[in-house]
Amino acid sequence: MKNYVLVCLFFMLASCNSQDKKEVNFTNVSVEQFEKLLSNKDAQIIDVRTFRAYQYGHIKNAKHVDYLSSGFRSKAFKDLDKTKPVLVYCTSGLFSARSAKIYKEAGFEKVYNLVGGFNAWTANNLKIEK
Numbered sequence: 210m211k212n213y214v215l216v217c218l219f220f221m222l223a224s225c226n227s228q229d230k231k232e233v234n235f236t237n238v239s240v241e242q243f244e245k246l247l248s249n250k251d252a253q254i255i256d257v258r259t260f261r262a263y264q265y266g267h268i269k270n271a272k273h274v275d276y277l278s279s280g281f282r283s284k285a286f287k288d289l290d291k292t293k294p295v296l297v298y299c300t301s302g303l304f305s306a307r308s309a310k311i312y313k314e315a316g317f318e319k320v321y322n323l324v325g326g327f328n329a330w331t332a333n334n335l336k337i338e339k
Contacts, residue, residue, distance in 0.1 A: 233310055233313045235306075235320035238321045239324055239325075239329075240325065240333050243296060247268070252294050252295075253272070254296045254298075255295060256274070256298060256299070257274055257297060257299045257305050258275070258300055259275055264339070267337060267339075269336065271298075276304040285308070285315075291315070291316050291318060294321065295319065297322050298322070299327065302323060302324050302329075309321070
């Protein structure tokens with residue numbers, strides 16, 4: 210009987226937990242897809258690398274918002290339109306994926322993460338600004 214109660218309790222908690230979680234989805238895209246998305250005049254490009262990395266070089270028109278800075282969330286959404294696409298990248302794709310999730314949670318409709326990040330971009334010999 211005790212095991213039965215524990216099993217029931219487990220399933221009750223599991224079902225409550227799954228109902229509380231809202232799935233937050235952004236889209237991972239390749240370099241080729243990211244490049245095509247950049248041609249959209251409404252695209253909002255966000256570079257979430259450190260300032261030093263951004264100064265080294267970045268994708269044209271990218272807004273710099275350092276994911277590792279203490280003020281990331283306060284700066285991340287400033288002057289952005291939630292209805293327009295947000296294209297996020299970092300050095301390798303890890304921090305931009307985390308950032309993309311934050312943008313989606315904040316209500317941005319279309320959020321894209323560059324798989325492989327700036328490393329993949331430069332490996333494909335695509336243009337950067339300094």
